[in-house]
Amino acid sequence: MNARLLPIAFALAAGGCAAWRLWGEIPVSTGPAAAEEIPQAPEERRKAALFYSDLGPDEIDVSSYPAEKRREYGVYVRVCSRCHSLARSVNAPYVDRSWWEFYLASMRMRAHFHGEPLGKTDVKAVLDFLDYDASRRKIGRAAEFKALKIELERRFEAALDERMEQLQKRPLPHRPR
Numbered sequence: 001m002n003a004r005l006l007p008i009a010f011a012l013a014a015g016g017c018a019a020w021r022l023w024g025e026i027p028v029s030t031g032p033a034a035a036e037e038i039p040q041a042p043e044e045r046r047k048a049a050l051f052y053s054d055l056g057p058d059e060i061d062v063s064s065y066p067a068e069k070r071r072e073y074g075v076y077v078r079v080c081s082r083c084h085s086l087a088r089s090v091n092a093p094y095v096d097r098s099w100w101e102f103y104l105a106s107m108r109m110r111a112h113f114h115g116e117p118l119g120k121t122d123v124k125a126v127l128d129f130l131d132y133d134a135s136r137r138k139i140g141r142a143a144e145f146k147a148l149k150i151e152l153e154r155r156f157e158a159a160l161d162e163r164m165e166q167l168q169k170r171p172l173p174h175r176p177r
Contacts, residue, residue, distance in 0.1 A: 038151055045085060047163070052156035054084075056091035056148060060133060072129035079122050083110065091152060095134040100127055 040046075041055040049055050062073045080086055094100060104127060108118045138145045 038148060041087065041155075045087070046155075046159045049156060049159055051088060051092075052149070052152040053088050053091035053093075055155050055159065056087050056152045058085050058087040058090060060090055060137065062133075065132070065136070069129060069132050072125040072132075075122055075125040076129045079118060079126055080107075082116065083107070083114075089130065091148065093138070093149060095138045097127065097131040097134075100130045100134075 038056065041049070045054060060073065062070050065073065076089075077086060080089055094103070104118075104123055108123065111118045
């Protein structure tokens with residue numbers, strides 16, 4: 001791993017653990033219908049998923065959101081889809097604005113390194129949208145969102161098991177002595 005990215009990776013991992021711990025405190029009831037309502041992610045996304053959230057829906061129905069939030073959603077789609085599937089943030093358990101500020105700071109650095117800097121106006125619009133959406137969809141409908149999280153975690157474990165099985169079937173590379 002690039003030495004410059006190591007502190008960022010560590011900070012993201014620490015933040016993820018903290019968010020996971022907080023998220024685990026929200027009560028939920030799940031039913032068998034939850035899994036049936038979530039469409040399966042495309043195969044290429046299942047094979048490349050780094051997080052369980054990558055396997056969930058990659059869009060949000062914002063038709064009932066205020067006009068300003070729908071505009072911010074458009075900025076979010078344009079900005080965030082440059083580097084990863086929107087499923088990653090749509091289904092992420094993060095609900096605190098300070099977490100999104102932290103996460104977007106690392107995204108700004110990564111975008112800058114790739115020569116595609118993110119402007120402050122775009123970052124503010126993305127933050128405002130993620131903050132609003134979290135309060136509406138992730139907190140306001142916590143039980144439903146928690147059921148989605150549980151199902152995506154189950155699917156992610158199955159995808160990892162499948163990857164491991166495929167790796168174990170591969171012949172070992174020949175190593176000359």
